[in-house]
Amino acid sequence: MAFPEAIPAITIAHYLFVSAAMFVMGLVGFLTRKNMIIMFLCTELMFQGAGLALIAFGRHHLAADGQTFVIFVLCVAAAEAAMALALVVLLFRHKETLSAQAWKELNG
Amino acid sequence: MINTTLLTNLLPSMLAISPDTSDAAASHAQSITQVGTGPKWILLIIGLPMLTSILCGLYAIIGNKTKLPAWTVVAGSGIAFLATVAMYMSFDATPYTVHAFDWIQVYFGDKSMIANFSFYIDTLTIYWMLFVTGLATLIALYASEYMSHDVGTSYCRFFGAFGLFVFSMACLVMGDNLLMLYLGWEGVGLCSYLLIGYFYKKPEAVAAAKKAFIVNRIGDLGLALGIYLTFVHFGTLEYAVLFNDPTLLGYIESAKVGNFEAIPRIAQWIPLLFMIGAFGKSAQFPLYVWLPDAMEGPTPVSALIHAATMVTAGVYLIARMYPLFLTSEFALPIVAWVGTITALLAATIAMAQFDIKRIMAYSTVSQLGYMFAGLGVLTPTGGVYHVLTHAFFKALLFLCCGAVMHGFAGQLDLRKLSGLKNVKGWGVVTIGMLIGCINLAGVPFTAGYFSKDTIIAESFVTPGTSMIGWILLFTAGLTAYYTFRVFFRVFMGPVEYHPGEEHHDDDDHGFHPHAPGWAVNSVLITLSVLSIAASGLYFVGGNKETHTKHYAQTMVMFSTASYTSPYSEHAIEAAHESHDPNAGAGPRGTIEHALEVPIFGGDPHKMMYYISAGFGIVGIALAWFLHLFGRTNAAECKMDPIAKRFGPIPKMAENKWYVDELYALIFVTPLRIIAHIFHWIDKLLVDGIVNLFGYLPRIFAWVIRPSQSGVLQGYAVSMAGGITILLLVVFVIIMQGGIS
Numbered sequence: 001m002a003f004p005e006a007i008p009a010i011t012i013a014h015y016l017f018v019s020a021a022m023f024v025m026g027l028v029g030f031l032t033r034k035n036m037i038i039m040f041l042c043t044e045l046m047f048q049g050a051g052l053a054l055i056a057f058g059r060h061h062l063a064a065d066g067q068t069f070v071i072f073v074l075c076v077a078a079a080e081a082a083m084a085l086a087l088v089v090l091l092f093r094h095k096e097t098l099s100a101q102a103w104k105e106l107n108g
Numbered sequence: 109m110i111n112t113t114l115l116t117n118l119l120p121s122m123l124a125i126s127p128d129t130s131d132a133a134a135s136h137a138q139s140i141t142q143v144g145t146g147p148k149w150i151l152l153i154i155g156l157p158m159l160t161s162i163l164c165g166l167y168a169i170i171g172n173k174t175k176l177p178a179w180t181v182v183a184g185s186g187i188a189f190l191a192t193v194a195m196y197m198s199f200d201a202t203p204y205t206v207h208a209f210d211w212i213q214v215y216f217g218d219k220s221m222i223a224n225f226s227f228y229i230d231t232l233t234i235y236w237m238l239f240v241t242g243l244a245t246l247i248a249l250y251a252s253e254y255m256s257h258d259v260g261t262s263y264c265r266f267f268g269a270f271g272l273f274v275f276s277m278a279c280l281v282m283g284d285n286l287l288m289l290y291l292g293w294e295g296v297g298l299c300s301y302l303l304i305g306y307f308y309k310k311p312e313a314v315a316a317a318k319k320a321f322i323v324n325r326i327g328d329l330g331l332a333l334g335i336y337l338t339f340v341h342f343g344t345l346e347y348a349v350l351f352n353d354p355t356l357l358g359y360i361e362s363a364k365v366g367n368f369e370a371i372p373r374i375a376q377w378i379p380l381l382f383m384i385g386a387f388g389k390s391a392q393f394p395l396y397v398w399l400p401d402a403m404e405g406p407t408p409v410s411a412l413i414h415a416a417t418m419v420t421a422g423v424y425l426i427a428r429m430y431p432l433f434l435t436s437e438f439a440l441p442i443v444a445w446v447g448t449i450t451a452l453l454a455a456t457i458a459m460a461q462f463d464i465k466r467i468m469a470y471s472t473v474s475q476l477g478y479m480f481a482g483l484g485v486l487t488p489t490g491g492v493y494h495v496l497t498h499a500f501f502k503a504l505l506f507l508c509c510g511a512v513m514h515g516f517a518g519q520l521d522l523r524k525l526s527g528l529k530n531v532k533g534w535g536v537v538t539i540g541m542l543i544g545c546i547n548l549a550g551v552p553f554t555a556g557y558f559s560k561d562t563i564i565a566e567s568f569v570t571p572g573t574s575m576i577g578w579i580l581l582f583t584a585g586l587t588a589y590y591t592f593r594v595f596f597r598v599f600m601g602p603v604e605y606h607p608g609e610e611h612h613d614d615d616d617h618g619f620h621p622h623a624p625g626w627a628v629n630s631v632l633i634t635l636s637v638l639s640i641a642a643s644g645l646y647f648v649g650g651n652k653e654t655h656t657k658h659y660a661q662t663m664v665m666f667s668t669a670s671y672t673s674p675y676s677e678h679a680i681e682a683a684h685e686s687h688d689p690n691a692g693a694g695p696r697g698t699i700e701h702a703l704e705v706p707i708f709g710g711d712p713h714k715m716m717y718y719i720s721a722g723f724g725i726v727g728i729a730l731a732w733f734l735h736l737f738g739r740t741n742a743a744e745c746k747m748d749p750i751a752k753r754f755g756p757i758p759k760m761a762e763n764k765w766y767v768d769e770l771y772a773l774i775f776v777t778p779l780r781i782i783a784h785i786f787h788w789i790d791k792l793l794v795d796g797i798v799n800l801f802g803y804l805p806r807i808f809a810w811v812i813r814p815s816q817s818g819v820l821q822g823y824a825v826s827m828a829g830g831i832t833i834l835l836l837v838v839f840v841i842i843m844q845g846g847i848s
Binding site: 027030031032039100101103104105106107 | 818819820821828
């Protein structure tokens with residue numbers, strides 16, 4: 001296996017690209033899927049995309065703020081995940097389905 | 109009927125007298141002496157009735173079920189009456205004021221408006237308060253029995269309003285400024301409203317109460333404007349200052365020589381406005397329509413408020429403000445003519461009514477017309493004397509009618525009552541009624557005869573008003589007729605009676621009238637005695653120094669109402685005593701010349717005794733022939749076929765000449781239509797604007813509501829789209845070089 005001669009330096013642009021890709025995948029997933037668990041996972045994906053961008057910028061500026069912030073976000077995300085899954089379970093018990101369409105009656 | 113040139117030329121000629129006529133009486137007039145301060149116990153007269161009213165309210169709250177309210181009011185009014193008597197006894201011809209507390213004191217610049225809660229006591233005040241408190245006591249005693257069916261809260265309500273009325277009347281009569289008078293004026297109006305509407309479950313009573321209140325509002329507006337104008341022009345509301353005001357005294361001097369151009373027009377408007385107020389309160393044409401309807405109230409109320417006291421407030425106002433009335437070219441002639449027209453009109457209506465209480469009501473209107481005519485033809489004495497005599501005999505008549513109504517289950521139709529004289533237990537009522545009737549009819553040597561004659565005689569000697577005299581004389585005949593029509597129908601003739609609508613048994617045979625008890629009888633006896641005694645006042649109480657001949661004249665002469673017509677009997681006597689052949693000389697010649705105007709071949713002051721007695725006796729004789737002679741039952745009499753000959757006229761008179769209908773057409777219906785228009789404007793326009801502001805958010809919500817679809821992804825799309833657009837905007841701005 002021959003490595004390329006010169007691995008181009010991984011710049012902030014790469015991180016941002018990955019971050020944006022994760023975010024867009026999450027967004028598209030959220031918009032297209034009906035299963036509430038999948039939608040929830042998609043929001044997590046967007047979260048992590050945004051977190052990655054924060055870490056990248058933190059590194060870029062050689063500051064710890066970004067990473068610190070992400071630690072907090074992760075904590076909150078963990079708590080929120082527990083909450084969200086509990087909600088999904090409750091919603092499922094009501095309608096015997098995970099489809100978000102089932103709750104269309106909550107319109108204005 | 110009114111000769112307009114006569115009207116406009118009347119007062120200058122009525123007042124015209126050369127200034128050098130300095131007889132004793134004339135020089136006494138308008139010289140109001142220094143006003144002193146009186147003792148504080150006089151405040152009892154004001155305070156006690158108010159206290160009784162408050163106590164009655166408390167009784168109602170604690171649920172008193174006895175006659176205690178009645179005894180409270182009788183005691184309160186009685187002590188107030190005794191205090192009035194004491195005030196009278198201690199009075200020595202000098203008016204004084206009694207100060208209760210400071211009320212309204214406004215200072216602006218060098219001017220000030222002072223209206224204290226204080227009282228002005230002169231002979232006129234005492235004269236009025238004597239019969240107000242005296243009659244209030246008697247009628248409260250009568251009402252204690254009359255209202256006994258209602259013992260409980262209603263009883264407390266009745267006597268509470270009764271006490272409040274006496275308080276208000278005392279404020280009206282005793283107040284030392286026009287604002288106090290206005291306070292009392294509105295107070296008696298309120299009590300009148302409350303007591304007419306006493307049977308508030310009866311629609312007629314409620315309608316009558318509202319009618320009385322609303323019609324009085326028209327008059328009250330006049331009074332209020334008059335008070336404003338008085339303040340604007342003379343800068344004071346206090347009698348003590350106003351009647352000594354040099355400007356006013358100057359105006360009066362100008363008026364006496366007929367020089368009305370010297371008096372500003374604005375000042376001449378003041379009495380005209382007061383006059384409107386007096387017309388409303390004293391039920392004069394065209395504002396008299398409320399008084400007959402006011403008979404829906406309990407009879408004691410009709411007797412006290414709507415016959416004896418409150419309705420004379422207008423007479424009091426004019427008598428009190430007489431100096432102001434002299435300064436207007438038109439006020440007194442209009443007062444005289446309106447009074448005369450009212451007297452005639454009401455008498456014709458009274459002739460055709462069948463409800464005895466209504467007859468008495470129209471009779472009251474008619475007699476008030478006499479009082480106004482008296483004031484208008486320059487004899488405040490006559491008007492004020494008639495107030496007193498009328499108060500006694502009309503209260504008596506009403507209370508007798510009330511006793512009949514009470515005993516016969518609300519029956520008031522004279523076609524359904526007959527011969528009560530011979531029913532057991534009705535002797536006192538019959539005698540009381542007879543005494544009232546002879547007074548009202550002007551039978552010789554009764555009080556009503558003397559007071560009415562004073563007015564009629566004076567209207568014949570005052571130049572330009574002999575037409576008024578003739579009308580009043582004719583009306584006196586009508587009065588005698590309708591008065592004795594009631595007496596002969598109800599109290600004389602064969603015994604026959606049917607119970608009124610308050611009797612609920614199926615057949616008439618089971619009905620037994622219940623004769624009045626001791627309270628009613630004792631009051632009727634007292635009032636009968638007073639009515640007779642009032643005629644004695646014509647012979648006593650004269651004053652040699654001021655040439656007054658009798659009590660009422662003396663009382664008037666020492667008050668603000670003191671004005672001596674140059675044509676009055678007493679001015680003539682004074683002129684004779686001064687042995688000056690030119691005494692009383694004026695533009696119309698000497699007094700002797702002025703006396704040539706009448707047609708009785710002598711001094712009308714003397715001749716009137718015979719002539720008016722003649723008219724009265726003819727009236728009574730007619731009533732006897734048509735309503736008693738040969739009558740065999742209650743319903744039919746000789747008058748019925750004669751009435752048919754007059755075609756529609758009796759029917760029209762019975763329907764009150766359709767004046768109420770006319771007012772309904774001219775005033776009430778257009779006002780109702782306007783009210784409906786405003787109602788719809790309010791509903792559509794005003795409410796519409798308000799509702800529009802309520803609907804706007806709803807419309808906005810209705811527009812944007814579909815965006816909340818309930819589909820989770822929809823929200824996410826709009827959120828993402830929104831953020832995208834926002835980012836694009838930021839991007840474009842940055843591309844453009846940022847925000848500078």
